[in-house]
Amino acid sequence: GQQLNQSPQSMFIQEGEDVSMNCTSSSIFNTWLWYKQDPGEGPVLLIALYKAGELTSNGRLTAQFGITRKDSFLNISASIPSDVGIYFCAGHAGANSKLTFGKGITLSVRP
């Protein structure tokens, strides 16, 4: 079945640093999405990408849809303590298909 690969499992950065996360797949997706999960809550959509090569920003977040349609990256600039959480990439192959999630990266930000 479809699998999304996210690594490493955990990342530790200093407040103010930039961080980049990658997500790769052996399958092609029509939509790439990035979600963040805070402790005790459900995931929240950060960014959705609909076209190969698309680069989209949302505040300090920037994400890109890879041109092969098999990968995406998320960049967080000037990290702050509230950026801590689990970041999931997700891929959607089109109508009537399920949303497939990566296993997530736990981000810790040291003040």
Add this chain to the structure above:
Amino acid sequence: KAGVTQTPRYLIKTRGQQVTLSCSPISGHRSVSWYQQTPGQGLQFLFEYFSETQRNKGNFPGRFSGRQFSNSRSEMNVSTLELGDSALYLCASSLVAENTGELFFGEGSRLTVL
């Protein structure tokens, strides 16, 4: 506008019992999806319902079932519980008929099986 509401938030069951979890989607959302989240496996898709019909199903045994009512509320049931069923069960709703992957999640129901 109220978000996705899941009940109960926490529950403890023993092996062999069954459990029913409830999900009320955001008003106007007709698509409801269920996911199982565990530390080792991440978010695993269980099933998706739209207009009371199961539109998609993940690779879980038949002990896991669900349904959706005419008001879009959904329930999932797990019968003959096993220790490995301990997890956070997340429900998500979507506005559009054609699921684009843009989901709104509830806070989840944390199930512990002893």
